[in-house]
Amino acid sequence: MDNYAAFFDKIRESIxxxxxxxxxxxxxxxTELYLKNVYIKPVIIKRERKLSFVFRYKTQDITQNFEIDTGIVEIQGLLKVEGFRVATLFTETENLLCQFTKKGIWSLRRENPTAKKPVILAHDKQKVRKLDSTNKVYLRELKLADARGDVYKNAQDKWKQINHYIEILSAILQRLPQKDTLNVVDMGAGKGYLTFALYDYLVHTLQRRTSLVGVEYRKDLVDLCNQIAVKSNFKDLLFMRGAIEDYQPQSDLDILIALHACDTATDDAIAKGIKHGADLIVVAPCCHKQIRREMEKNKTKNELDFLLKHGIFMERQAEMVTDGIRALIMEYFGYQTKVFQFVSDAHTAKNVLVVGEKKFATEQKRQEILEKIKSTKTYFGIDYHYLEQLMGL
Known part of the structure; x- marks a missing residue:
């Protein structure tokens, strides 16, 4: 066993x-600008043991919590992909230092223990929301809060959804490249709950000058949202009427959002984000019909066909395959993807939120991805994925 693998075995064993x-x-x-160190410690959140990561930048700290297994994978990525060359594991019995040497190998060195185990692991701090409801005109106009900023009882689920959304994106938003103005488009903005919140967070919390366009097909909602934007003094927030597939950004994008875009409208949105150079693409897909039709049409025999004969399992598998290939295509074009569970609202089931952060992909990696897409389509009897066609793959 090599030293790198032994180091992670020791992490798992100590946990x-x-x-x-x-x-x-x-x-x-x-390549992450101003990133200096990462510190990981165990915490207990809602009676569940997790790993808390503190990303230390030159001027700020960003905290993210992960499930144990996910956290270990994250550490592996930070070492082998992101560029950290020294990792020190502190346990009750020893310190174990893993270092990437000039010879291009990982070395291990054991030292006497120097850290003391904390008595309490509970994450007992009161949760601080990314947004508060005080003096938010848009919350009042959207009937979520009263004039004092108190959120109505029947709007608590929506308010939690808004904060959950901002919480998921907050760390990535803080890593966006510095530039004079962020160009953002939210495709399928609906009544604008999340659009207003995103603009508010970018402009007033992160202090980033932002030009945000909300695209929505229903004229009554476009008119309503524009009225609320004016009342809120959100000068660079504009809602436009249009369909996702028809909308053409006037310039390169920094952020593209498309939540609950039905079936291939999600692919239209992703394609526009890639083609217009978006640093961040965020989609919450729904109605995965295109791939399901392909799978039902061809009925390919494989190890899962005993499951796929049941409609509900076919539906779930089609959703995973659709979004999995979407993530692969985004990675082909240099995006680092993550998938989150996103609570839509009180009346809708939990959704998948696919987030792509623009990084880089080597030619070897791109070829591996193409092979993976090809083998996946063959396995499930898929002739084509709509996003493939849009991107010319």
Missing amino acids: QQEEFIKISLGDYNG
Whole structure:
């Protein structure tokens, strides 16, 4: 077993035996501007043990919490992909230092323990929301809060959804490249709940000058949202009438959002984001009809056909395959993708939120992705994925 694998075996063992205290990552040699260190410690949130990551930048800290297994994968990515070359595991019995040497190999060094295990792991701080409801004209106009900023009882689920949405995106939004103005488009903005919140967070919390266009087909909602934007003094927030497939951005984009775009409208949105150079693409797909029709048409025999004969399982599998290939295509074009569970609202089931952050893909990686897409289509009997056609793959 090589030293790198042994290091992660020790991480898992120390967590399992409850000897794990913390991990620190240093000697950063990646491309993330102003990132210096990452510190990982165990926490208990809602009675569940998790890993809390603190990303230390030159002028700020960003915290993210992960499930244990997901957190370990995240550490592996930070070392082998993102560019950290030193990791130190602190346990009750030893310190274990894993370092990437000039010879291009990972070395291990054991030292006497220096860290003390905390008595309490509970994440007992009161949750601080990314947005508060005080003095928010748009919340009042959307009938979510009263004049004092108190959220109505029947709007609590929507308010939680809004904050959940901003919470998911907050760390990535803070990593966006610095430029004079962020160009953002929200396709399928609906009544604008999340559009207003995103603009508010970018402009007033992150202090980023932002030009945001909300695209919505229903004229009554476009008129309503524009009226609320004026009342809120959101000068660079504009709602336009149009369909996702017809809308053409006037310039390159920094952020593209498309929540609950039906079936291939999600692909239209992703394609526009890629073609217009968006640094961040965020989609919450629904109605995965195109791939399901392909799978039902061809009825390919494979190890899963005993499941796919049941309509509800076919539907779920089609959703995963559709969004999985979408993520692969985004990765082909240099996006680092993550998939989150997104609570839509009180009357809708939990959705998948696919987030793509623009990075880089080598030619070897791109070829591997093409092979993966090809083999996946063959396995499930898919002739084509609509996003493939849009991107000319």
